Amino acid sequence: MTKKEITEKDLKKVVLESGIEVKPIYRPEDIKDIDYERDIGDPGEFPYTRGIHKFMYRYRPWTMRQYAGFGTPEDSNQRFKFLLAHGQNALNVAFDLPTQLGLDSDHPLAKWEVGRVGMAVDTLKDMEIAFDGIPIDQISVSLTINATAPIILSMYFVMAEKQGVDLKKIRATPQNDILKEFISRGAWIFPVEPSVKLVCDIIEFCAKNAPKVYPVSVCGYHIRENGATPAQEIGYAFSIALTYIDKVLERGLKVDDFVPRFSFNFNVFGNIFEQIAKLRAARRLWAKIIRDRYGAKNPDSMKLKMIAGGGGSGLTYEQPENNIVRAAYYALVAALGGTQTMALCTYDEAYTIPSAKASLIALRTMQILMEETGVCDTVDPLAGSYYIEWLTNEMEKKIVEAMEEVEKWGGMIRAIENGYIQAKLAKQSYEMYRKIQTGEIVKVGVNKYRMEEEEKVTEIYEFDEKAYQRQIERLKEVKNSRNNLKVKESLEEIRKAIKRDENLMPYIMEAVRHYATVGEITQVLKEEYGVFKEPSIF
Amino acid sequence: MTEKKRRLRVLIAKTGLDGHDKAAKILALYLRNAGYEVLYTGLRRTIDEIVKTAIEEDVDVIGLSFYSGVHLPASQELMQKLKEANAEDIVVVVGGVIPKKDVKKLKEMGVAEVFPVGTRIDEVLDFFKKLEEEICHDQKGNN
Numbered sequence: 047m048t049k050k051e052i053t054e055k056d057l058k059k060v061v062l063e064s065g066i067e068v069k070p071i072y073r074p075e076d077i078k079d080i081d082y083e084r085d086i087g088d089p090g091e092f093p094y095t096r097g098i099h100k101f102m103y104r105y106r107p108w109t110m111r112q113y114a115g116f117g118t119p120e121d122s123n124q125r126f127k128f129l130l131a132h133g134q135n136a137l138n139v140a141f142d143l144p145t146q147l148g149l150d151s152d153h154p155l156a157k158w159e160v161g162r163v164g165m166a167v168d169t170l171k172d173m174e175i176a177f178d179g180i181p182i183d184q185i186s187v188s189l190t191i192n193a194t195a196p197i198i199l200s201m202y203f204v205m206a207e208k209q210g211v212d213l214k215k216i217r218a219t220p221q222n223d224i225l226k227e228f229i230s231r232g233a234w235i236f237p238v239e240p241s242v243k244l245v246c247d248i249i250e251f252c253a254k255n256a257p258k259v260y261p262v263s264v265c266g267y268h269i270r271e272n273g274a275t276p277a278q279e280i281g282y283a284f285s286i287a288l289t290y291i292d293k294v295l296e297r298g299l300k301v302d303d304f305v306p307r308f309s310f311n312f313n314v315f316g317n318i319f320e321q322i323a324k325l326r327a328a329r330r331l332w333a334k335i336i337r338d339r340y341g342a343k344n345p346d347s348m349k350l351k352m353i354a355g356g357g358g359s360g361l362t363y364e365q366p367e368n369n370i371v372r373a374a375y376y377a378l379v380a381a382l383g384g385t386q387t388m389a390l391c392t393y394d395e396a397y398t399i400p401s402a403k404a405s406l407i408a409l410r411t412m413q414i415l416m417e418e419t420g421v422c423d424t425v426d427p428l429a430g431s432y433y434i435e436w437l438t439n440e441m442e443k444k445i446v447e448a449m450e451e452v453e454k455w456g457g458m459i460r461a462i463e464n465g466y467i468q469a470k471l472a473k474q475s476y477e478m479y480r481k482i483q484t485g486e487i488v489k490v491g492v493n494k495y496r497m498e499e500e501e502k503v504t505e506i507y508e509f510d511e512k513a514y515q516r517q518i519e520r521l522k523e524v525k526n527s528r529n530n531l532k533v534k535e536s537l538e539e540i541r542k543a544i545k546r547d548e549n550l551m552p553y554i555m556e557a558v559r560h561y562a563t564v565g566e567i568t569q570v571l572k573e574e575y576g577v578f579k580e581p582s583i584f
Numbered sequence: 585m586t587e588k589k590r591r592l593r594v595l596i597a598k599t600g601l602d603g604h605d606k607a608a609k610i611l612a613l614y615l616r617n618a619g620y621e622v623l624y625t626g627l628r629r630t631i632d633e634i635v636k637t638a639i640e641e642d643v644d645v646i647g648l649s650f651y652s653g654v655h656l657p658a659s660q661e662l663m664q665k666l667k668e669a670n671a672e673d674i675v676v677v678v679g680g681v682i683p684k685k686d687v688k689k690l691k692e693m694g695v696a697e698v699f700p701v702g703t704r705i706d707e708v709l710d711f712f713k714k715l716e717e718e719i720c721h722d723q724k725g726n727n
Contacts, residue, residue, distance in 0.1 A: 143601035143652060147628075155630070158654040159601050232603015232627050272606050363702035396701050397683065399653075475606050476613040483705045492702075501684045509653070580626040584612060 064277035072432035103422035117161035140164030148568025273475030281448025306346035315360025325383030365491035369393035465581030650680035
């Protein structure tokens with residue numbers, strides 16, 4: 047008897063998270079409609095599928111930017127100096143939840159949270175301490191702050207002014223993407239419309255006064271963490287970005303005045319080819335939208351700049367050391383996808399705020415990739431692969447579908463106010479979780495090769511009561527030594543500017559100069575704008 | 585004819601300032617699909633608000649979800665406030681990013697069960713199933 051030949055029909059069907067069915071073999075005919083100049087192009091050339099720079103990592107390797115920021119400004123200052131001394135060339139500052147939500151450290155609701163997930167900032171004084179001795183004119187700093195971004199960025203600007211650094215020289219990236227907070231991360235304060243106005247205030251102010259600042263980092267990352275497929279991650283992020291662009295255009299700016307300074311934050315976990323194709327498709331689609339829909343002339347507007355890195359959702363609580371391996375794959379994928387900046391979640395994130403050891407391992411992971419593997423030698427080495435180019439096309443279609451879905455919901459602002467997008471993602475998260483529980487999605491150590499184990503991560507972050515007391519003391523001292531009349535006046539000026547619907551940045555900077563607190567400024571904004579009410583999605 | 589049994593009423597709650605509620609929503613959907621009556625508070629509810637909602641909605645269980653590390657003081661406050669409101673019969677369960685060493689401390693406070701990251705959903709669902717049998721069985725005939 048002859049052995050039956052195995053055909054494609056005998057193989058298990060493979061469907062990517064984005065809903066694309068994958069064949070076992072790709073051939074030239076799968077990409078026969080591709081025109082190199084039109085669809086791919088050389089690196090640094092429209093439509094930037096292969097990368098936004100001509101020589102990419104051969105000329106300039108990616109920037110490494112681990113998330114850091116601990117407890118008090120003094121603690122953070124030390125951690126920043128540690129990371130810079132170990133070869134990191136940019137900072138990514140985390141803020142504690144009270145700071146993110148506009149509550150001062152002495153607020154009753156802040157009591158358990160001061161300095162816990164990031165640095166506590168109440169006044170300009172804290173920012174001065176955190177960046178003491180750090181050459182802010184030579185490094186770029188990401189400020190992971192959203193709802194209170196106008197206040198924190200104002201503090202950063204005024205701190206820089208006091209250090210004698212011109213605003214025009216400052217390289218900073220406030221995250222400043224409030225719409226993803228409503229969808230995913232939950233650190234919102236004001237209703238959606240005024241929240242978007244504040245985002246646009248920063249974009250407009252920076253376009254006119256601080257041209258090296260990237261005033262917004264649109265975060266597909268968190269949307270993906272919260273249940274979006276890779277295609278939706280990009281599609282929803284683009285819908286958010288276009289919402290901001292449309293609002294800023296209404297203020298009379300031209301697309302080329304500010305879009306060159308847009309940046310994005312994308313997530314890497316899951317199927318590696320899907321992620322690489324996702325990043326390539328995202329670059330191509332962004333270039334086309336900005337050129338064709340908005341009529342941009344400056345190529346810099348069309349170049350999609352990104353930070354991409356290993357997402358926490360890909361990592362597991364079980365057998366945590368395995369996460370070091372996962373993060374290394376994610377780093378490789380981010381590099382093959384052509385990111386400008388990279389960050390990795392640390393192996394212990396399911397347990398605690400990253401330990402210094404875990405942060406260092408994440409940094410070394412990126413350094414090993416960059417220095418030892420040859421990944422920087424050739425730009426977009428996967429270009430021309432039958433599979434990758436086919437998949438890049440398919441991903442682009444799926445991204446467009448996600449954007450069209452948002453349009454059907456009435457645009458991103460309505461989609462959020464009505465809870466449509468939140469409800470959709472909650473269902474998808476549930477499905478993804480269910481598939482992991484049933485083993486349909488394999489997670490090593492979770493639903494396959496599981497073993498009984500002792501708790502592996504023992505270096506758990508402990509709340510620092512003394513640091514908390516120090517922070518409260520300093521806030522008290524600042525309040526006692528500042529000119530309270532000036533504070534009151536400057537807060538009233540913010541209120542008047544809100545009523546006149548002006549750009550609030552100059553007024554907030556003035557209040558910050560007089561050491562008005564994050565809480566005091568937020569209070570004025572709450573009184574004028576109100577607070578967001580969550581739509582019920584169940 | 586079999587008597588129609590009352591279903592377990594569950595309040596899933598988020599307190600503190602943290603905004604990560606993916607897991608809370610996933611659990612809410614699981615419990616709803618299992619047939620329980622499930623409410624979700626939304627983000628950043630104070631303990632007072634959670635106790636008030638739990639009593640007004642006459643729930644059997646409160647499930648608190650944590651991410652940012654404030655589970656000990658927050659759970660302590662919840663247990664205290666439930667006591668003050670004479671609502672100690674409401675069962676409290678806690679889940680999320682909880683180090684194993686804190687599980688014992690939470691149980692000493694009176695938390696009925698703790699589901700740290702990594703718990704299989706089957707264990708969680710089994711717990712709720714048994715709880716329903718206990719609570720709703722006892723009240724059979726009162727409905």
